[in-house]
Amino acid sequence: MHGSIATGITRLLGITISSLLCSFQGISSIGALAAQVTNGGGFGLISAGYQTADSLISELSLARSLLEAQNLTGILPVGVGYLGWLLDKMPFQEAESLLIAALTANVQAFWFSFGNDLGKWIRYVRENSSGKSPLIFVQVNSLEEAVYAVENLEADIIVAQGIESGGHGGSYAPPLFDLLQSILEHPFGSSPRPVVLAAGGLANGADIALQLTLGAAGVVMGTRFLLSPESKYTDAQREALIAANTEDTVRTVAFDHARGTIDWPEGIDGRGLRNDTVSDFEQGVSLELIQSKFKEGTRTQDRRRFLVWAGTGVGLMNRIMPAKDVVQELHQECQQQLAKLS
Ligand SMILES: Cc1cc2nc3c(=O)[nH]c(=O)nc-3n(C[C@H](O)[C@H](O)[C@H](O)COP(=O)(O)O)c2cc1C
Structure with a gap:
């Protein structure tokens, strides 16, 4: 080249x-x-x-x-x-x-x-x-x-x-x-x-x-x-990225709460693929429950629960x-x- x-x-x-x-x-x-x-x-x-x-x-x-x-x-x-x-x-x-x-x-x-x-x-x-x-x-x-x-x-x-x-x-x-x-x-x-x-x-x-x-x-x-x-990233995370469309990403603090990394400065959140971890957080489900499902979902590589950071360009990848x-x-x-x- x-x-x-x-x-x-x-x-x-x-x-x-x-x-x-x-x-x-x-x-x-x-x-x-x-x-x-x-x-x-x-x-x-x-x-x-x-x-x-x-x-x-x-x-x-x-x-x-x-x-x-x-x-x-x-x-x-x-x-x-x-x-x-x-x-x-x-x-x-x-x-x-x-x-x-x-x-x-x-x-x-x-x-x-x-x-x-x-x-x-x-x-x-x-x-x-x-x-x-x-x-x-x-x-x-x-x-x-x-x-x-x-x-x-x-x-x-x-x-x-x-x-x-x-x-x-x-x-x-x-x-x-x-x-x-x-x-x-x-x-x-x-x-x-x-x-x-x-x-x-x-x-x-x-x-x-x-x-x-x-x-x-x-x-x-x-x-x-x-x-x-x-x-x-794991194979499952990469597959989730490939399957995702542009509108599947969301800016949220849900994943930081789910994994216990909440000390980021005021105003900082993260963009990732929307899944049940995010919707539970938005609907006020108890943090304890969100965290235990997130932990289990990460262990089993469940797309509905785990974390995949992704920008809006993901739909083209x-x-x-x-x-x-x-x-x-x-x-x-x-x-x-x-x-x-x-
Ligand atoms: C998985 C991941 C980890 C990142 N880690 C950092 C980091 O440690 N420090 C930082 O300043 N930015 C970090 N970024 C942000 C990148 O520097 C960059 O601004 C961002 O990825 C650009 O958007 P894109 O993902 O849509 O290409 C990270 C981004 C991703 C996706």
């Missing part, structure tokens, strides 16, 4: 083949998924999320062992994503060891989202990196958050996450179309203009071409990569494909779409 599409993000990350593609935060850790996205010419992200430092270290070394290109600089061409509120909540030493795991692995980028004190953690990374500071991604759900990330956090890359997105996000986020353009049109005072990526509800190369023509430097896709064998091939197919489709437009 050839013909890269050069944008601000391809220049920053030095990704040369399929260019515009960034990628994904894991459902758990997923060193293999991140490595294959990078091998495809995109840029893979590993979520530090609920991991321990030890498990993050082993995912990072798995990623290193799977990366095809020899990187003579020693920089690991993947990023690690952190949930700000979770770092704030854990004992400082634990948070520090999660950050040190990625600093020691010399990852190319850090990603921060969903926190009221992201500046503290970004400063830590910048002050403790040896040599060139890693690139800092900040995911935002509003223009206000984008302005803060540029002017106060000096983020290198802003990820505009629209309401369509799969997994957690701001319940207050505007549609991606509006959010992206409001950020792109903002003057940002004396700060350098950020590189802006688009995220939420994107399914294929035509979607990516649209974001590029609007002015995004690239995209971040999550749900599409859940259909890769490298993701830690119908194949299981290795992550590297997904990246390359997306790139090709995007190029074809851009050629049609021109």
